[in-house]
Amino acid sequence: MPELPEVETVCRGLSENILGLNVSSVEVYAEKLRDFIPADLNKKILNHTITKIERKAKYILIHLAANMDLQTNGDGNVLEPRSPVLIIHLGMSGRLTIQDEAYQRKKHDHVILKLNGLQLGTVAERVSPRLRRTNDRGTLLVFNDARRFGVITLTDLENLSQHKLFRKLGLEPLAREFTVAKLKALFKNRNKNIKNTLMDASLIVGIGNIYASEALFRSGIHPERTASSLTDKDIKKLHEQIIVTLEDAIRAGGSTLKDFSKANGESGYFQYQFKVYGREGLPCFTCKTLIERIVQGGRSSFFCSKCQK
DNA sequence: AAGGTTACCTGCCCGC
DNA sequence: TGCGGGCAGGTAACCT
Numbered sequence: 001m002p003e004l005p006e007v008e009t010v011c012r013g014l015s016e017n018i019l020g021l022n023v024s025s026v027e028v029y030a031e032k033l034r035d036f037i038p039a040d041l042n043k044k045i046l047n048h049t050i051t052k053i054e055r056k057a058k059y060i061l062i063h064l065a066a067n068m069d070l071q072t073n074g075d076g077n078v079l080e081p082r083s084p085v086l087i088i089h090l091g092m093s094g095r096l097t098i099q100d101e102a103y104q105r106k107k108h109d110h111v112i113l114k115l116n117g118l119q120l121g122t123v124a125e126r127v128s129p130r131l132r133r134t135n136d137r138g139t140l141l142v143f144n145d146a147r148r149f150g151v152i153t154l155t156d157l158e159n160l161s162q163h164k165l166f167r168k169l170g171l172e173p174l175a176r177e178f179t180v181a182k183l184k185a186l187f188k189n190r191n192k193n194i195k196n197t198l199m200d201a202s203l204i205v206g207i208g209n210i211y212a213s214e215a216l217f218r219s220g221i222h223p224e225r226t227a228s229s230l231t232d233k234d235i236k237k238l239h240e241q242i243i244v245t246l247e248d249a250i251r252a253g254g255s256t257l258k259d260f261s262k263a264n265g266e267s268g269y270f271q272y273q274f275k276v277y278g279r280e281g282l283p284c285f286t287c288k289t290l291i292e293r294i295v296q297g298g299r300s301s302f303f304c305s306k307c308q309k
Numbered sequence: 310a311a312g313g314t315t316a317c318c319t320g321c322c323c324g325c
Numbered sequence: 326t327g328c329g330g331g332c333a334g335g336t337a338a339c340c341t
Binding site for chain 2: 091092108147148149190191192
């Protein structure tokens with residue numbers, strides 16, 4: 001499902017609901033998704049408190065802090081303090097949802113974290129005192145992924161920025177670093193079509209198959225143009241429309257097609273604002289020309305041949 | 310090095 | 326009703 005707006009939506013939902021909670025059990029039902037789930041996940045995050053949740057490209061980062069009161073091994077020796085960071089990617093079909101304690105495990109639920117509030121004076125109290133008081137009962141964080149293209153792995157704060165998954169990532173389109181000048185530099189001498197160029201995470205992160213088509217429509221740019229063929233005017237318009245499209249989608253809570261849902265299980269509704277995605281054979285909202293579908297790099301692209309040149 | 314293709318995996322929908 | 330083919334929101338490992 002998830003492109004930048006959907007991942008951002010999930011992160012915001014999680015931040016509202018599980019900050020300050022303590023990991024009280026870790027259940028892993030799959031050995032491997034896109035890659036192996038760390039065998040020591042349980043050992044590394046049990047009795048840790050969730051201190052921060054953020055999005056990086058299409059990854060969800062859940063920061064944890066050791067609860068020093070509980071951080072001892074079986075012999076009663078105090079363990080080294082660590083700041084683990086859980087890295088989660090939803091792949092095509094992944095969902096990360098919050099459930100209550102009565103939840104029954106469903107097919108393709110691969111990891112379930114049980115979360116609880118903590119006593120006064122712990123790190124949870126400092127992170128989120130209000131949530132701590134209102135979440136004394138158990139909460140579940142459930143990762144479900146039918147196609148198993150997702151990722152669940154673990155690093156720690158010191159190694160986060162150099163992590164293998166983040167080394168080759170391009171510009172964050174909603175950050176200040178995303179400027180017209182940088183976009184222009186990326187497109188220079190690049191002879192691939194603009195649609196697949198937008199989806200290349202080593203150049204710009206977060207734009208997937210839906211928002212590439214939508215941003216190009218809003219910019220009036222045909223998906224088969226090469227990136228290097230764009231004029232300065234095209235690039236300025238595209239830069240603006242990438243940002244606006246992603247922001248509109250975040251405001252709508254993302255897009256729900258088959259299986260995306262927000263952390264609370266609700267659907268997003270940006271799909272009702274699609275101008276071209278999934279609209280093959282239907283009339284363009286602007287000019288009534290029928291929307292076309294072509295395949296580029298093995299993925300469907302949708303466009304209006306009259307509005308996009 | 311850029312650009313293209315293929316594989317990973319399950320589910321669903323369509324036509325025969 | 327069953328079966329095969331095509332398609333699905335992503336990424337990375339290969340090849341040329």
